Amino acid sequence: MVVLKKLDQDTKAEIKELISEVIEIPVDKFTDTCKFVEDLGVDSMMALEIVAAIEKKYKIRFQDEEIPKIQELSNIFEFMEQAIKKHG
């Protein structure tokens, strides 16, 4: 478990790696703006698994109503940046 202070490039790469494992697509085959459902074939269970993995690793909580708003990787980064700002 990591307590996150800021979202740097290394952390972003780490999160992308973590997602790559869940969706079984290599990191160089998708970008921050690929749509999870339409472009990457992510289903509801994979989405929950991604959320759970990020929560566990970075000790961050996604609210249930926030999850459906996540359409692409950049949305996850935005959400995490806000969470870091809020909780310092």
Added chain:
Amino acid sequence: MDNKKVVITGIGVIAPNAIGRESFWQALQKGTTGIKPATLIDTTYFKSKLAGECADFKAEDFLGPKGLRNLDRATLLVASAAKLALDDACLEITEENTDDIGVVTATTVSVAFAIAKFTKEVVDDGPQMVNPALFPATTMNYPSSYVAIRYKIKGFNTTISTGHSAGLDALKYAVDFIKTGRARAILVAGVESFSFSNFVGFYKAGFLSGRKAEETCSPFDKRRNGIVLGEGATVLVIEDEEYAIQRKANIYAQVLGVKAFFDAYRTADYDPRIRGLKNSMKKVLEESGLSEEDIDYICSSANSVQRQDRLETQAIKEVFNIYANKIPVSSIKSMLGESISASGGLQLAASVGAIKNSFIPPTINYKVPDPDCDLDYVVNVSRKAEIKNVLVINFGPGGNNTTAVISKY
């Protein structure tokens, strides 16, 4: 409804001694064992070391590399066997026929490991941090449901968890669905996976061989002292004969009858009067329109447990009378181990092989005769024989007894 004939048109096998129908039949004919020192678990602290593991099984060979990460071993095994069976039956599932096709899966003990894995994460990391993808496999009907989802089967999806007899109980369920016209083709599946949970459970409950005597899987042999756990998966495609003919399917054999009788006695114990077992045997002969002398081979449920093998022998003697000594009996569990709810399907697949390739699989590891077990057990080497009707037996401690008759088509 009794006019409908039920036929077997596809066979998928993942067994400890072979993968695929033809290889399985060849392995049985050669008497090849699948029982070896366990590799999937660490047996250091146990006196029992052996298992019938499907060591060569690689799910990606059948299901492709993607989407398998969160599937438990039982689901991987049965989904792979289903692929083999569907290909073998040349049964293409389409929007037009899917409502007439169902899947029924026998499985009982495998789920224990998935539950343990999920619970461990809850305890170790806290309930908020648990990976939700581990949850589906904790339900007993996950293997069957996954098969239905993966192959787009929409007629019905059922799981039968009657332990030792579940394999034949699943067959009975499917036969009833076809005879009542509620389905035209059914995937009859059976699966158990070997895991630490099952191993420890059966070991501590005193069921495994090797705790008090030499570790051996030797049905009917005087040295027998418990089971060696096995694993495996089978899927048989069974169909309404009319439907099979209409779609020009290759027919392997016919299911003449299946009968189940329940005779609960005590927890994890056998009824010494074996009423249920004898009744199921008598009634299945009646249902099949056969008399005792018509049975050419008995595919036994003997699993190297003292009472199981003795009681089955006694039931055969009481039901078959003067014919009991004339009918070859053998236990393929001598080569595969006891795989609980997967055993029935493996026995059915073996019986079809016996009919098709004219042989009786041996009871291997047989050395020391037991005066209580004195039938013709086809010991150690297989036997060539023309076989028309096979009686397949499933029973165990707990009161479930089911027998089936499979016949040449």
